[in-house]
Amino acid sequence: MTEAQDERVADLERRFRQGDPRALARALTLVESGHPWGQALLKRLRGQGQAKVVGITGSPGAGKSTLTDRLILEARKRGERVGVLAVDPSSPFTGGAILGDRIRMMRHHQDPGVFIRSMASRGALGGLAGATVAALSLLEAFGFQRIFVETVGVGQSEVDIARVADTTLLVLTPAAGDAVQAFKAGVMEIADIFAVNKFDLPGGERLIQELKGALELSPPRPGGWRPPIYPTVAATGEGVEALFEGLEAHHRHLKEHGLLEAHRLERTRFEVESVIQEWGRRRTQAAEDLVARVARGELTPEEAAWSLLRPEA
Template structure:
């Protein structure tokens, strides 16, 4: 059987191979994606927050909770990659290895490849493959680089912001971006000193926040992931938000925004590749002989004086 037939036959190795081809940008992967896109309908949950907040531990427990409900689960852990070599640690899977023998769980790491939003450029394409494979729920765990992670809201149906008491004034740290996009807040490691203070800060800040689509009010929950405390409540809050999206017909808008993000990611990657190829133009910009706009026009193949719209 070819890769497409093996994929439809639920061969997990075919899924892994398809993701590799898509992530690398091979024509074979793009052709496969065109045939598979639009199949399936998974609930996509994004987990974001600062490094060390315990996102991987929470994800591990959420996998467990989803499996209790007989769901097929996939996890995309977007790992930081080196800005120099492009290599990544790809270490988040280590924390979830206890699920590796479960055929109903698929865990995959993607390198961020320098994506500023904390997401790999191939994340949305990989989501399409996972949906086509028939997973019920997909967790996307982002790199953890602060307020620039707002792109997760453009990809996930439900965005969970993970905070910890040890992070200090979490509201101050996140209010510039991530506070506005989170649908559910969870203070992990709540057994540490300062947990109640952060919960109160969050609730006070949210009372002053602008209304969310459909009138959704983000809940503030607590958890201690290693002990499994607060996990069922977190899962129920995620489910409640999904029901809210269904009741207010907001899911389709989420899917359109995800497609928009994917197109923009392709354009950004194309731009990065073009600038690497156009070293001579970059040198001329550095010397002041060309403006960045003029160099960009030339790289895009547009005549001078024509504005890109």
């Protein structure tokens, strides 16, 4: 960077450290776009702060946004500053977010203790944007004590949230086929806590019993944690306080068994892998001739990948 550019980054960092939310929003934009200024700022700020990171996942329509809204209220009652990263589906053609509306959380838009940011998944199969971990680092450095990451809700492939969050909350609903989805390999194993939302609908008790039966057959969790199941009605707030206490109990479990540091290392590993994946995608898009040679059988995919990833002379 030039001296003038370095000064602008330093000014942004100064305003960030002073608690200017506009500086936070600007920093998030720079990081999400991969701008060099964002990377320089992130390098200076990374590792500051220790937030409780809760990943909220589940099928579309399970009421994740409404439940997140209620959990924000519980956190604010306890005096916590709250950050929210809402990862929206994005168009596979334009990369733009398809949803992007956080209407259910609009009650918090004037609360200085709450910051909500939508991010586009940009086609990430795990339901997370590649810049999610970098954004988490910025929110931690800004002083948020709890961060909720609400993911796209794409089903079985959404296991990446467990690599990013300290606590993973899986939201299911009765009479929606969620029990079948939850029993698929990979989905039951990622959840530290289950919420059966819209419990006032028929089939709530049956879903809880099915989940209990499935959990008895699942492998033991680190430190002997047994995932609890909480019935909730997010629309009215019923059961949300008990759910929040469950999140607190899991965080205490992680601390007591020395598991938090391993979580943070895995989060960083996920971030590095995401950068590599994005580099590979961009290089492949720019290598039409190479892709055509694979299609003609002149190269194997492995040979093409090696030529793309090989350090340039």
